[in-house]
Amino acid sequence: MQVNILLFASYQDAAGTDKLTLDLPESASVADCTKALAGRFPALAPRLPAGRVAVNADFAKDATVLRDGDEVAFLPPMSGG
Amino acid sequence: MQVNILLFASYQDAAGTDKLTLDLPESASVADCTKALAGRFPALAPRLPAGRVAVNADFAKDATVLRDGDEVAFLPPMSGG
């Protein structure tokens, strides 16, 4: 299955892009997706643990199971205001 | 000597006036002035202890000594805002 990845702020800089598609096995979790993303962008890997992940615009946990077509957003620590 | 008394808010209502002149002995203190005012307006007397006194637009103590022509303001508990 495929999921649509969104990257923000320094995550974009580290990956050199703000969106991409990842191929994942059926029933892959957020943790599996994070691992695949880290493997694809070594410069991004060390920054990911500080951030949070949202699936289809809701905060998700590592164990959240993904479905084909999900939007998975990787969010660095926030700094609005 | 004479001092000029100013009364505010409920003190005006109790005395029926917002200003008056009091004759006081030389070297009278704020405490003496308060006592003279309470004697003149019995309805005002019980309300005075909750308030504060200012002499020439500065907060004063009971012991502050008055001079001829001073402006003595009797201020009920405040309620701005």
Added chain:
Amino acid sequence: MAAIFLSDDPIQSVDELGALLSDPEAGALVTFSGTVRGSTKGRRVTHLEYETYRPLAEKQLALLAEEARARWGVTCAIAHRLGKVAVGELSITIAVASAHRAEAFEACRWLMDSLKTTVPIWKKEHFDGGAQWIEGSDAVPSPPSPTHLS
């Protein structure tokens, strides 16, 4: 640096007070404004009336602004309405500018709390068929025809 206003006419909005404090290094602005409410303790209010002992009130407001500057490094502007104030009109506006928000929040709240007990201003609530002076936590009924002549 402090701007103090006591006025019988409508007072400045918080935007207008904030503009007086404009400073490229003061990124945080906290404001308070008080508007006359249409009722108090279940009773319908027709309007409020504020009285002051102006020379001491101006001195005390300047002292509060100076103490806020000394304690928190903030600048502030304070406007208080006097005389008759209709329901829905502003009775007080305060603006506090600071480099960082924590100081601005603390100073603004402290200014408002301190103002109520240390600045000689008194509020009279007018109802249908009556009026009362508010004095600290007390309410003192006031005769229907005010005796204050000034």
Added chain:
Amino acid sequence: MAAIFLSDDPIQSVDELGALLSDPEAGALVTFSGTVRGSTKGRRVTHLEYETYRPLAEKQLALLAEEARARWGVTCAIAHRLGKVAVGELSITIAVASAHRAEAFEACRWLMDSLKTTVPIWKKEHFDGGAQWIEGSDAVPSPPSPTHLS
């Protein structure tokens, strides 16, 4: 009752947000506004840039407003600027209306503190010859030519 705005154009002033909350029984209004400062940690700032993950940011802001209503009985309005913001322009405005001032002060401060850690918005500081993302307490240098294409 909450009004939430995320905009690439200049945002509402605190007076404008306060007007949206107008209520004859809400006598106290506390506001916060943040203006872009001309320097940070001794470095001259040319401008800021804010990025968001909009659908989640809107959801989170509405949740904060709802939690403030539940905890303090207040109503609030929040506006956050996005994109490039010049020095001296507003980046954020918050207004909180309440019957009494203590609740309005507490809720406004809590909203601002919570917003910084739970709403997906990121700030990029631009200097002469450089830029950095602010992420929580970290600053992450950013390449001179942004890679963000959207």
